[in-house]
Amino acid sequence: MSNKGMKRFVLLSLLALMPALLVVALYLVKDPFHVVKPYQGKVYEPGDTVALTINWGHVTVESFKYFDPRGHYDSFIFGSSLSGYYRIQDWQRYLPASARPFHFNASRETLYGILNKLKYLTASGVTINHALIIMEDEMLMRQPLDNDVLFVQHPQTTRDVSWWKFHQLYFNAYRRPELVAYMLCPGPMTTTVLDKGYATTDITTRIEPINEGYYRQADSLIAVNPDAFFTPEHLAHYALPPKQLPCPDKITPPVEAVLEAIATILRQHGTDYQIIIPPHYGYEAISSSDLYQLELIFGPARIHDYSHDPAMGTDLHYYYDDGHLVAQQCALLMDSAYHAVALPSPFLKKN
Numbered sequence: 001m002s003n004k005g006m007k008r009f010v011l012l013s014l015l016a017l018m019p020a021l022l023v024v025a026l027y028l029v030k031d032p033f034h035v036v037k038p039y040q041g042k043v044y045e046p047g048d049t050v051a052l053t054i055n056w057g058h059v060t061v062e063s064f065k066y067f068d069p070r071g072h073y074d075s076f077i078f079g080s081s082l083s084g085y086y087r088i089q090d091w092q093r094y095l096p097a098s099a100r101p102f103h104f105n106a107s108r109e110t111l112y113g114i115l116n117k118l119k120y121l122t123a124s125g126v127t128i129n130h131a132l133i134i135m136e137d138e139m140l141m142r143q144p145l146d147n148d149v150l151f152v153q154h155p156q157t158t159r160d161v162s163w164w165k166f167h168q169l170y171f172n173a174y175r176r177p178e179l180v181a182y183m184l185c186p187g188p189m190t191t192t193v194l195d196k197g198y199a200t201t202d203i204t205t206r207i208e209p210i211n212e213g214y215y216r217q218a219d220s221l222i223a224v225n226p227d228a229f230f231t232p233e234h235l236a237h238y239a240l241p242p243k244q245l246p247c248p249d250k251i252t253p254p255v256e257a258v259l260e261a262i263a264t265i266l267r268q269h270g271t272d273y274q275i276i277i278p279p280h281y282g283y284e285a286i287s288s289s290d291l292y293q294l295e296l297i298f299g300p301a302r303i304h305d306y307s308h309d310p311a312m313g314t315d316l317h318y319y320y321d322d323g324h325l326v327a328q329q330c331a332l333l334m335d336s337a338y339h340a341v342a343l344p345s346p347f348l349k350k351n
Contacts, residue, residue: 026180026183026184027171027174027183030183032052032174032179032183033052033054033055033149033170033173033174034054034058034059034062035055035058035166035167035170036167039059039062039063039065039066040066041066041067041208041209042206042208043059043206043208044203044206048203049201049203050186050190050194050199050200050201050203051199051200051203052179052182052193052198052199052200053150053197053198053199053200054150055106055107055149055150055151055152056081056105056106056107057105057106057107057109057113057151057152057153057154058152058154059211060103060104060105060106060154060211061117061120061154061156061157062154063208063211064102064104064211067102067208067209067211068102068126070209071100071102071209071210072100073100073101073102073126074099074100074126074127074128074129074130075095075099075100075101075102075128075129075130075131076101076102076103076104076121076128076130076131076132077091077101077102077103077104077105077131077132077133077134078104078105078109078114078117078118078131078132078133078134079105079109079114079133079134079135079136079139080105080106080107080108080109080134080136080139081105081107081108081109081324082134082136082278082280082323082324082325083103083105083109083132083133083134084103084105084212084213084324085214085320085324085325085326085327085330086132086134086276086327086330086331086333086334087212087214087327087330087331088101088102088103088207088210088212090327090330090331090334091132091334093334093335093338094334094338094339095130099129099130101130101210102210102211103210103211103212104117104121104211105211106151106153107150107151108142108145108150108151109139109142110139110142110143110144111135111139111140111142111255111258111259111262112143112144112158112258113144113153113157114133114262115258115261115262115265116153116157116158117157118262118265118266119157119265120156120157122265122268122269127269128265128266128269128271129269129270129271129272130271130272130273131266131271131272131273131274132273132274132275132276132334133273133274133275133276134275134276134278135275135276135277135294136277136278136280136284136307137247137250137277137280137284137285137286137287137290137307138280138284140250140251140255140286140290141250141255144158144160146158146160146161146165147169149169149170149173152166152169154166176198178192178193178196178198179193179198182198182199214327215320215327218320218326219326219327219328222326222328223328226317230316230317234316235316238281238316238319238321238322239316240281240282240322241282242282242283242313242314243282243283243284247284247285247286247287248287249287249289249290250287250290251289251290251293251294256293256297259293259294259297259298260297263297263298273298273302274302274304274337274338275294275298275302275303275304276304276306276333276334276337277291277294277303277304277305277306277307278306278307278325278330278333279306279307279309279312279313279318279325280307280313280323281313281314281315281316281318281319281322281323282313282314282322283310283313283314284307284313285307285308285313286305286307286308291303291305304333304336304337306333306336312325312329
């Protein structure tokens with residue numbers, strides 16, 4: 001092939017590859033899932049009302065790496081998104097003044113995820129003086145979703161996910177035509193990505209150094225004028241039939257091994273920890289056998305079961321939606337767990 005022919009071939013090849021190169025460049029520049037560029041201390045920009053749905057487990061680890069050199073955290077709240085509304089300002093009432101707390105949670109957190117995070121903190125030389133674990137009944141059977149961009153574990157916390165697999169997963173998800181179109185022209189595509197579940201308007205106010213989000217407007221309405229939040233439309237939207245009781249046992253031998261491993265690490269650190277089993281709308285109560293197993297592993301004084309409360313399990317007024325307990329109620333559960341305060345229900349734990 002002559003030089004002229006070679007140049008023509010290279011030029012045509014570049015032209016053919018140009019669309020793919022532009023897609024890659026757009027992904028690297030926009031970083032739609034916040035997994036390419038280094039975390040710089042914030043997730044949302046001021047004024048954001050719509051954002052692509054984010055893997056909060058990844059954000060948690062990156063946030064910890066970014067803030068810990070200044071925060072020197074030694075106290076952690078572990079759990080799924082349900083744990084996010086156990087506010088640190090409320091938890092600090094039960095901690096020493098010197099404690100430095102941080103939310104170390106993830107969406108749809110698993111027991112394996114909590115164990116991996118404890119191992120990660122230990123390997124990083126972090127002292128875990130205090131821990132609050134929010135362990136809903138479903139967590140006892142939940143498996144890691146490491147093939148899902150919203151829930152895949154951070155590669156630094158598990159051997160099951162390589163950096164290559166992690167980024168390949170996100171880039172493959174990004175290549176959906178709707179997402180590329182949204183990156184190029186967000187306005188007209190906003191409804192599409194919202195309808196398909198790729199984006200959300202559920203944007204919380206965040207206290208970035210402690211990795212905590214909260215609903216400023218919702219909390220204000222619930223405190224001052226709850227009827228303005230719990231409208232008939234809201235209640236009808238989230239209404240669910242209660243689940244059948246009694247609940248089946250979920251702690252199998254492999255799950256028991258993970259629980260034992262979690263307890264071992266906490267004991268090795270000398271951690272002062274408490275485990276709250278929260279209520280869940282739909283009355284998703286833990287089985288008595290599983291509760292007994294947890295008390296054997298962690299100690300009965302450290303396990304606080306609120307999942308059997310019939311009022312909190314069937315009344316949407318305790319929740320932001322169909323699963324997340326409002327922050328005011330989370331504060332009451334912490335008070336009950338730490339101060340042995342009996343809450344006004346015959347089925348709530350009394351120490």
